[in-house]
Amino acid sequence: MKNAQKTGEAEHEDLLVRRIMNGTVIDHIDAGEALNVVKILGIAGTTTEALSIATNVMSGQMGKKDIVKLSNRELSKDEVNRIALISPRATINIIRNFKVYQKKGVEIPTLIEGSVRCPNPGCISNTNEPIKSKFAVLPNGLRCLYCDSVITKDLTSHII
Ligand SMILES: Nc1ncnc2c1ncn2[C@@H]1O[C@H](COP(=O)(O)OP(=O)(O)OP(=O)(O)O)[C@@H](O)[C@H]1O
Ligand SMILES: [Mg+2]
Ligand SMILES: [Zn+2]
Numbered sequence: 475m476k477n478a479q480k481t482g483e484a485e486h487e488d489l490l491v492r493r494i495m496n497g498t499v500i501d502h503i504d505a506g507e508a509l510n511v512v513k514i515l516g517i518a519g520t521t522t523e524a525l526s527i528a529t530n531v532m533s534g535q536m537g538k539k540d541i542v543k544l545s546n547r548e549l550s551k552d553e554v555n556r557i558a559l560i561s562p563r564a565t566i567n568i569i570r571n572f573k574v575y576q577k578k579g580v581e582i583p584t585l586i587e588g589s590v591r592c593p594n595p596g597c598i599s600n601t602n603e604p605i606k607s608k609f610a611v612l613p614n615g616l617r618c619l620y621c622d623s624v625i626t627k628d629l630t631s632h633i634i
Pocket of ligand 3: 592598599
């Protein structure tokens with residue numbers, strides 16, 4: 475039964491998104507967050523990336539989830555850390571020759587450097603100084619290490 479269910483899920487998914495030969499499948503993205511994941515990957519507007527996105531599909535584990543499939547590309551540690559911030563249950567599957575070559579979860583980092591913009595316009599990290607933004611990750615948001623501003627909601631709009 476478990477296998478039958480699993481096959482069913484895979485087949486269903488294959489109707490939505492094509493199999494890829496090499497690249498990355500970001501699975502178990504929080505429902506509705508796929509486009510924010512795509513933004514984190516730096517993909518916007520006109521693109522030459524081969525990308526499939528499925529949003530709000532049924533998942534045995536999560537109720538609903540989103541999936542992003544990206545051909546011929548593996549993610550940097552920085553990109554994975556940013557994805558963790560908006561989808562802590564995401565799974566990163568590296569695909570080689572059509573098979574899952576490696577599967578790993580994401581981890582919320584304790585310190586975020588350079589990928590989030592401080593909401594305080596007067597913050598030194600928003601000046602022309604060659605300073606990377608730095609945030610401590612708190613249970614309920616992010617705190618700027620330069621000016622103590624806290625971002626508690628709509629994190630995505632602050633991701634650089
Ligand atoms: N060649 C491929 N092209 C596109 N997507 C793939 C390919 N191989 C696997 N996937 C997708 O990658 C994800 C992980 O595949 P896997 O076979 O490990 O599924 P799973 O056993 O359901 O994994 P999990 O236990 O993480 O949910 C699934 O969403 C699957 O559809
Ligand atoms: Mg699965
Ligand atoms: Zn600041």
